[in-house]
Amino acid sequence: xxxxxxxxxxxxxxxAEFFGFAKSYLSEAFPNPQRIGCPxxxxxxxxxxxxxxxxxxxASEHLTCCSPCFKRxxxxxxxxxxxxx
Amino acid sequence: MATGASPSSFRLNSVDRHGRRIDPAVLAAAESVFxxxxxxxxxxxxxxxxxxxxxxxxxxxVSQLIARRDPPGEPAPIRNLPGYVFRAFVxxxxxxxxxxxxxxxxxxxxxxxxxxxxxxxxxxxxxxxVDECLAKFDFTERDMCWRRLEGFTWDEIGPVHGLSGHxxxxxxxxxxxxxxxxLARSRKPLPRATQAAQNEESKxxxxxxxxxxxx
Numbered sequence: 001x002x003x004x005x006x007x008x009x010x011x012x013x014x015x016a017e018f019f020g021f022a023k024s025y026l027s028e029a030f031p032n033p034q035r036i037g038c039p040x041x042x043x044x045x046x047x048x049x050x051x052x053x054x055x056x057x058x059a060s061e062h063l064t065c066c067s068p069c070f071k072r073x074x075x076x077x078x079x080x081x082x083x084x085x
Numbered sequence: 086m087a088t089g090a091s092p093s094s095f096r097l098n099s100v101d102r103h104g105r106r107i108d109p110a111v112l113a114a115a116e117s118v119f120x121x122x123x124x125x126x127x128x129x130x131x132x133x134x135x136x137x138x139x140x141x142x143x144x145x146x147v148s149q150l151i152a153r154r155d156p157p158g159e160p161a162p163i164r165n166l167p168g169y170v171f172r173a174f175v176x177x178x179x180x181x182x183x184x185x186x187x188x189x190x191x192x193x194x195x196x197x198x199x200x201x202x203x204x205x206x207x208x209x210x211x212x213x214x215v216d217e218c219l220a221k222f223d224f225t226e227r228d229m230c231w232r233r234l235e236g237f238t239w240d241e242i243g244p245v246h247g248l249s250g251h252x253x254x255x256x257x258x259x260x261x262x263x264x265x266x267x268l269a270r271s272r273k274p275l276p277r278a279t280q281a282a283q284n285e286e287s288k289x290x291x292x293x294x295x296x297x298x299x300x
Binding site for chain 2: 019021023025053057061063064073077078081
């Protein structure tokens with residue numbers, strides 16, 4: 001069997017599937033009811049408008065493990081998208 | 086919708102389904118190309134009623150165009166009106182056909198996606214992939230991911246990070262591909278002996294559940 005024929009290489013990356021799953025997973029999997037380590041809303045707003053690694057790395061990292069912040073960030077960038085269109 | 090038949094072939098309505106009037110000269114041109122239009126349109130759209138409506142709509146649009154460009158009393162600016170109407174009709178039919186295909190593709194893709202996401206083993210695979218991606222992505226790739234999740238186009242995402250839309254898309258895809266390749270390399274199949282033992286165990290469990298004595 002060649003490398004190309006191996007199942008894991010035949011299964012092409014499906015963007016719709018990846019993002020569809022990621023959005024629902026990140027929205028629900030990390031409830032964080034105590035809101036431990038959550039950045040202030042202004043930090044999320046600033047990162048959405050102009051992301052800078054040196055300043056926003058921690059907030060971006062936090063979104064991977066906090067569903068409330070993830071959902072809030074999605075709302076903020078959705079607002080930006082509406083404004084720009 | 087066409088009504089009755091003219092001496093040449095067919096008669097079209099002088100008003101399209103949106104209530105727009107069709108200029109008599111354009112109507113005559115549309116009726117003269119009707120047999121060709123019907124053949125072409127039916128091949129692509131399948132329904133002669135839809136084809137007729139489309140031809141009437143095209144004729145009404147051409148009438149409006151002529152009225153705008155051509156004040157009353159001036160000669161028509163289009164030399165070959167039947168040819169013009171037919172070409173406009175062909176473009177419209179092609180547009181309708183591509184829309185129909187796009188809707189069909191989206192419906193099939195949505196159905197397949199829903200089926201795949203309902204599969205628990207697929208969900209587990211996706212969870213592992215998403216976790217691994219978010220752990221391995223750098224700041225820029227993660228930010229691209231957040232924006233893409235909210236429906237930003239690559240052309241909108243790229244400039245946020247000083248990249249073109251295409252460069253952003255390629256960078257993101259390569260990042261995911263690298264994670265997938267790493268996961269694929271680390272995936273180890275169960276040893277044969279272990280698999281055989283597991284199969285035997287499940288067979289025994291089934292037999293015991295069914296009240297049979299193991300052999």
